[in-house]
Amino acid sequence: MQHHPLHNSVRIGLAALAIGALTSACTKGAELMLVENGEARMPIVVFEGAPPFTRQAADELAEYIEKTSGARPEVIEGQPDPLPVSAIWVGYQPILDKLFPDLDFNFQHAEEILIAANSNHVVIAGRDRWDPEHMTVPDRRGREIVGIQQEYGTVNAVYGFLQDYLGVRWLWPGELGEDVLEQSTIALEPFVYRYYPQFRSRHLIFMIYTLSKNMSGNEWARHQRLQLDSLAFNPGHPFSEWWERFHETHPEYLALQPDGSRGYPGGRTSKICKSSPAVWEQWLSDVEESLLVDPNRVVFGANANDGWTYGYCVCDNCQAWDHPEGQTFSYVSKGRVRQYVSMTDRQIIFANTLARKLRERFPDREDLSVAAMAYGVICGLSPSTM
Ligand SMILES: [Zn+2]
Structure with a gap:
């Protein structure tokens, strides 16, 4: 083919123009269109076999993109074949290593999340841990409770994305508390955002919205990333059933009163006799039984029972754990009121004994721990302030 000089100069000119356009796009930051003028430009892809809350979060992502822009992206499960040119990837799957060669998906921290966009793809992922055999506990x-995971990184990443990148706000529970920023085009410049929470136990901040309560509006706490956390424990009073269970068969587990x-x-x-080795053994048997039902449980309670002013054990061994110079309070025993020192040392020694x-x-379970509670006189409240 013969090249006409004019032809060549036009080509050179076009090439120069193309470079100019590219340069200007880079300077401004090339925007990736998730939705353009009310039309979805890419599907949402969630990894195959995503556990229930993760799958639900992918659907909610589609729902909120629709509320924001009027366009609802398709939600695809598993790796699509052929691969879409652009997609919003929810949760990790191996193809992401190719689509985001610069990103490390090997999460090092509990609940760590990674939200990122490059010129073609968005990823919203986090460290997810779950045990398929024990998801209903x-x-x-x-x-x-159905759908339990040990870590819900991806779920929390999705709600973080909705809030921080889409402008959705859940100001209070219910539809009226929801604020969506309407925009017909949703575009992102390339970015990388990583985060992991310092507080791993957050579900009790709004106790009425824990998963087990199943209260209407509990998705609000989920959206705040307070509900699905990674350190679940029962704070309550784990010895509440002991009187019912043992007052006939093992009365020696229960707190001795001055009258014997x-x-x-x-x-x-x-209350119970905290210094009794038989009590420790019974508690350990209970832990063992709990682990058979839910091997993923990691925190076991040593918290005092309710009713902090009465019923404590007066046996010599229990009293030997108390600090002789502790602050004194009024305590009620059967048939007697007396001034006696704070139970702080007794509770802490008990918790540490159980921990040991x-x-x-369970020498192989270094993840197991014991919860104690700052409760009653441990809080430093005297009866006169109650
Ligand atoms: Zn005792």
Whole structure:
């Protein structure tokens, strides 16, 4: 083919123009269109076999993109074949290593999230851990909770994306508290955002919206990233059932009273004899049983029972744990009121004893721990301030 000089100069001119356009796009930051003028430009792709809350978050992402722009992206599960030119990837799947060669998806921190966009793709992912065999577990009252994971990085990443990049705000529970920023075009410049929370136990900040309560509006706490956390424990009073369970068969587990009886006043607020090795053994058996039901449970309670002014054990061994110079308070025992020192040392020694026993019984489970509670006189409140 013969090249006409004029032809060549036009080509050179066009090439120069193209370079100019490219340069200017780079300077401004090339925008990736998720939605353009009310039309979805890319699907959402969630990894195959995503657990329930993760799958739901992918659907909610589509829902909120629609609320924002009027366009609802398709949600695809698994790796599409052929690969889409552009997509919003929810959760990690191996193809992401190719689509984002500069990103490290090997999350090092609990609940770590990674939200990023390059010129073609968006990824919204986080560290996810779950045990397919134990995703439905009973709570403390025996109610089933479905979809349990040990970490929900991807779910929380999706809600973080909706808030920080789409402008969705959940100001209070219910439809009226939802604020969506309407925009017919959703575009992102390339970015990388990584984060992991310092507080791993957040579900009790709004106790009424824990998963087990199943209250209407509980998705609000989920959207705040307070509900699906990675350190679940039952704070309550784990010895509440002990009087019912043992007052006939093992009264020696229960707190000794000055008159020689055990378990005053009876029922859920009866205290136990914390210094008793038999109590420690029973507690360990209970832990063992819990682990058979839910091997992913990691925190076990040593918290005091309710009713912090009465019923404590007066046996010599329990009293030996108390600080002789502790601040004094009024305590009620069966048939007697007395001034006695704070129970702080007793509670802490008890928790530490159980923690040591737990380590001895389950030497391979370094993830197990014991919860104690700052409760009653431990808080430093005297009866006169209550
Ligand atoms: Zn005792």
